[in-house]
Amino acid sequence: MGRLNLTSGPPTFIQAAVPQIPEKTGEDFFSKVIDILREAAHICYDRIMEIPCITCPNKPEGSMFVMVKLNSSILKDIIDDMDFCLKLAKEDSVIVLPGVALGMKNWLRITFAAEPSDLEDGLGRIKAFCQRHAKKH
Structure with a gap:
């Protein structure tokens, strides 16, 4: 019986292609991606400001996600960020990373690299x- 080796690194044929991707991709592609991310960041920030139990200390710039502070004390049955994320996924099919996974208890990481309508x-x-x-109250 043969052995199966699993690695977390990318396959070699992808590694060989990586240097050529930026060289052969037009500048307009990158500009469009940046514009889409900028629009998504604005949407994300504006919508978060409408949600009382989460606070966004900084408007996202130059990334595809934002860290927000969770105030679970104003929620009746949410203990912490992990509880929030599990219940949100189960009830509303929305996946958000609990901050505890990044060493930031009671924070949430929201990714906004999505179509504006999906966001x-x-x-x-x-x-x-x-x-x-x-x-x-």
Whole structure:
């Protein structure tokens, strides 16, 4: 019976192609990608500002994700960032990385490298999730 070796590195044929990709890709492609990411960052920041239980200390620039602070004390049945992410995935099919995975308890990492319409939908689901779980005053 043969052996199977699994590695986490990329296959060699991909490694050989990587140096040629930037050289053969037109400048307009990169400009369009940057414009799309800039628009997505604005959408993400604006929608996050509408959600009381999460705070965005810095508007994202030069990345594809944003770190936001979770205030679980204003949510009735959410213990921490892990609980938030698990319930959000189960109830609304939205995947957000809990900050504890990055050593940042009660933070969330939201990726905005998506089509603007998908991003609006996902952030709308997060807002609705937070409204359903908000403590009643």
